[in-house]
Amino acid sequence: MLLAREDAIIQSVNxxxxxxxxxxxxxxxxxxxxxxxKASLYKHFPSKEDLAxxxxxxxxxxxxxxxxxxxxxxxxxxxxxxxxxxxxxxxxAGEMPSLPSQNSSLRAxxxxxxxxxxxxxxxxxxxxxxIELAQSQGVLNPKLPPVAVLYTLYARACDPVLEFLxxxxxxxxxxxxxxxxxxxxxxxxxx
Amino acid sequence: MLLAREDAIIQSVNxxxxxxxxxxxxxxxxxxxxxxxKASLYKHFPSKEDLAxxxxxxxxxxxxxxxxxxxxxxxxxxxxxxxxxxxxxxxxAGEMPSLPSQNSSLRAxxxxxxxxxxxxxxxxxxxxxxIELAQSQGVLNPKLPPVAVLYTLYARACDPVLEFLxxxxxxxxxxxxxxxxxxxxxxxxxx
DNA sequence: GTCTATAGGAGGATAGAC
DNA sequence: GTCTATCCTCCTATAGAC
Numbered sequence: 001m002l003l004a005r006e007d008a009i010i011q012s013v014n015x016x017x018x019x020x021x022x023x024x025x026x027x028x029x030x031x032x033x034x035x036x037x038k039a040s041l042y043k044h045f046p047s048k049e050d051l052a053x054x055x056x057x058x059x060x061x062x063x064x065x066x067x068x069x070x071x072x073x074x075x076x077x078x079x080x081x082x083x084x085x086x087x088x089x090x091x092x093a094g095e096m097p098s099l100p101s102q103n104s105s106l107r108a109x110x111x112x113x114x115x116x117x118x119x120x121x122x123x124x125x126x127x128x129x130x131i132e133l134a135q136s137q138g139v140l141n142p143k144l145p146p147v148a149v150l151y152t153l154y155a156r157a158c159d160p161v162l163e164f165l166x167x168x169x170x171x172x173x174x175x176x177x178x179x180x181x182x183x184x185x186x187x188x189x190x191x
Numbered sequence: 192m193l194l195a196r197e198d199a200i201i202q203s204v205n206x207x208x209x210x211x212x213x214x215x216x217x218x219x220x221x222x223x224x225x226x227x228x229k230a231s232l233y234k235h236f237p238s239k240e241d242l243a244x245x246x247x248x249x250x251x252x253x254x255x256x257x258x259x260x261x262x263x264x265x266x267x268x269x270x271x272x273x274x275x276x277x278x279x280x281x282x283x284a285g286e287m288p289s290l291p292s293q294n295s296s297l298r299a300x301x302x303x304x305x306x307x308x309x310x311x312x313x314x315x316x317x318x319x320x321x322i323e324l325a326q327s328q329g330v331l332n333p334k335l336p337p338v339a340v341l342y343t344l345y346a347r348a349c350d351p352v353l354e355f356l357x358x359x360x361x362x363x364x365x366x367x368x369x370x371x372x373x374x375x376x377x378x379x380x381x382x
Numbered sequence: 383g384t385c386t387a388t389a390g391g392a393g394g395a396t397a398g399a400c
Numbered sequence: 401g402t403c404t405a406t407c408c409t410c411c412t413a414t415a416g417a418c
Binding site for chain 2: 019020021023024077098100101102103138139140141142143144145147148149151152154155158159160161163164165168170171179180182183184185186187188189190191
């Protein structure tokens with residue numbers, strides 16, 4: 001019961017974070033969306049920052065599960081493409097929380113959350129291994145620092161290009177994903 | 192005198208917007224940074240949103256001046272690279288205001304500001320012409336919709352990859368710009 | 383653990399004197 | 401146009417009854 005309720009809370013937080021961002025999301029909205037009183041929310045999570053952290057932990061777990069299910073697939077670069085496509089699908093579906101990278105109290109809470117930090121490290125390690133493998137195979141540009149590649153992939157999760165193309169109404173979500181996958185991996189120049 | 196003071200205000204707003212973002216920036220901070228009282232600020236600009244809009248107009252004018260100075264240069268794609276590099280340099284120098292794309296009152300003010308809207312349209316038209324020219328020359332991938340290319344270039348101005356690489360301390364600003372220019376135009380895959 | 387009610391504070395905007 | 405002082409709204413967080 002308690003877990004089910006907390007799952008419902010996290011789901012609401014996730015959606016509201018994706019829709020309005022951390023600053024614009026209010027705890028009153030979350031409580032109203034879940035259908036409980038604000039004070040009850042604070043019995044489950046001690047602060048707004050912890051609400052956001054719980055949402056991020058949830059997304060991180062989903063990412064880890066996606067990586068697990070990917071283990072049998074073909075090449076390293078194909079796995080990377082799949083992960084990025086999945087991430088962009090989440091964002092286009094309005095399920096990718098957007099947090100300001102500048103808010104210091106939020107960063108402190110996130111970095112103090114072991115579940116989040118461990119999840120992030122695990123995901124980064126696995127992606128990093130695939131990146132270096134793909135570089136050694138000559139599929140990814142070996143001159144790029146692996147960390148720059150990793151950040152470039154992470155950045156697809158908060159890419160404004162996605163929402164710009166989405167509001168334009170000219171392309172379906174799948175077309176947008178295919179488009180941005182192309183620009184990300186193949187670049188803007190002709191091959 | 193009045194123009195000089197308003198320039199000083201815009202400069203402070205620009206820096207604070209780049210450093211903290213729109214939501215975290217307070218009007219009190221702006222007033223303190225300029226060295227005048229908050230009420231005096233409101234004699235120059237009617238709202239916080241208008242402060243941000245004035246900063247964006249200022250950046251847009253700088254962009255137009257940069258485009259003007261570029262007219263004699265070589266190929267279309269080289270001009271695009273130059274513009275993107277200039278934009279990233281602004282961001283790395285902490286002079287690129289960062290606005291939330293979700294804040295509706297801010298968007299309303301921006302879209303109601305003729306200087307901003309006209310500047311944005313002018314810049315977009317000029318970049319769009321170079322994009323289509325480069326595509327017809329076969330230098331940029333002709334299969335990409337020009338608007339997707341335009342958004343991809345604009346997105347470099349708020350790319351979190353830049354700040355992530357910058358806090359890592361491993362690369363100079365020039366190296367970061369070169370790196371992201373490569374991933375943007377040539378992609379992550381080997382050529 | 384849920385509620386109603388409220389404390390407490392931050393921050394955008396204004397009043398009114400000079 | 402600049403100042404000081406203040407208003408007022410919004411929002412996070414908590415008190416205290418049940």
